[in-house]
Amino acid sequence: MRNIFTDLRDAIQEGNSEASVSAALKLVEAGVSPLEIFTQCVEPTLVDIGDQFSRLEIFLPEMISSANSVKDIQAALLPYLKGEAQQAARGRIVIGTVSGDLHDIGKNIVKTMLEVNGFAVLDLGVDASPGEVIKAAADFNADIIALSALMLPSLPSVKDMIDMLQWMEKYKGRFKVMVGGGPVSREWAQKMGADGYGDDAVEAVQVALALMEDRGRA
Ligand code: B12
Structure with missing residues (x-):
């Protein structure tokens, strides 16, 4: 990780919200883009924190403090991202x-990037059941359903929703489904019948654009 990110990384690791927000804002003022701050510092730091948690070097309270610092950074940087948003x-x-x-930190980054790139996004938050997602997609007249899953035990819920869309005649083929998150792989997503997979928020936008083109052709 580049030296310019050391203060921010240390502040997140310590779970110090005030220092995290201040370090992130300093980087923005120095001309570093919010996206770069996330991809080059915040995300790798969270991966480190997850690894430390797995090795029992830190425990849940520390992971929660770090996550809260990241949520505060997201809130502080949001206006800088939204400023670049497109209209149509x-x-x-x-x-x-x-x-x-x-887990919603990654989902929130994906949501923001989609909005910044001109998509209208309805956010169902966390713990969204397959039925709730499908109903919301129909009510919102969605083109795409985007699901985030961060834990291995969450994967069956992704499959359940894709299966439900197949079984329910009136929804069959109505929405494109894209998925992402730590335990999800491109191969798994394809095998489950998802239309798209994104490794990160930047790829999520590329995939969403490609899926819209597909719909246009269909
Ligand atoms: C922060 C965190 C938490 C926070 C969550 C706060 C929040 N509001 O999100 C807290 C402390 C609350 C938490 C709780 C728990 N956690 Co946790 N957590 C993490 C941690 C450290 C970081 C996750 C994160 O935010 N990453 C950063 C974001 C930016 O990355 P991301 O989510 O992957 O998103 C990117 C891409 O995946 C992609 N993406 C994401 N979604 C989508 C969607 C689409 C459509 C697309 C295209 C792309 C896409 O784009 C994003 C941006 O680039 C991970 C470690 C890790 N390696 O992931 C563990 C981790 C996910 N947690 C884990 C566990 C076990 C738990 C707990 C069960 C712990 C416990 N004993 O209670 C609970 C579960 C609570 C629950 N029921 O969900 C495990 C999961 C293990 C597994 N594989 O099943 C991990 C991997 C830690 C570990 N190594 O053990 N956690």
Whole structure:
């Protein structure tokens, strides 16, 4: 990780919200883009924190403090991202983290990037059940359903929703489904019948644009 990110990384690691926000804002003032701050510092730091948690070097309270610092950074940087947003809606997307899963930091980054790139996004938050997602997608007249899953036990919920869309005649083929999150792989997503997979928020936008083109051709 580059030296310019050391203060921010240390502040997140310590779970110090005030220092995290201040370090992030200093980087923005120095001309570093919010996206770069996330991809080059915040995300790798969270991966480190997750690894430390797995090795029992830190425990849940520390992971929660770090996550809270990241949420405060997201809130502080949001206006800088939104400033770049485009006007015309390129498509309509319902996004949520799947049943039983409360992780939303990555989902929120994906949501913001989609909005910044011109999509109208309805955010269902966390712990969204397949039925809730499908109903919301129909009510919102969505083109795309975007699901985030961060834990292995969350994966069956992704599959359940894709299966439900197949079984329910009136929804069959109505929405494109894209998925992402730590335990989700491109191969798994394809095998489950998802239309798209994104490794990160930048790829999420590329995939959403490609899915909209597909819909246009269909
Ligand atoms: C922060 C965190 C928490 C926070 C969550 C705060 C929040 N509001 O999100 C707290 C402390 C609450 C938490 C709780 C728990 N956590 Co936790 N957590 C993490 C941690 C450290 C970081 C996750 C994160 O935010 N990453 C940063 C973001 C930016 O990355 P991301 O989510 O992957 O998103 C990117 C891409 O995946 C992609 N993406 C994401 N979603 C989508 C969607 C679409 C459509 C697309 C295209 C792309 C896409 O784009 C994003 C941006 O680039 C991870 C470690 C890790 N390696 O992931 C563990 C981790 C996910 N947690 C884990 C566990 C076990 C738990 C707990 C069960 C712990 C416990 N004993 O209670 C609970 C579960 C609570 C629940 N029911 O959900 C495990 C999961 C293990 C597994 N594989 O099943 C991990 C991997 C830690 C570990 N190594 O053990 N956690």
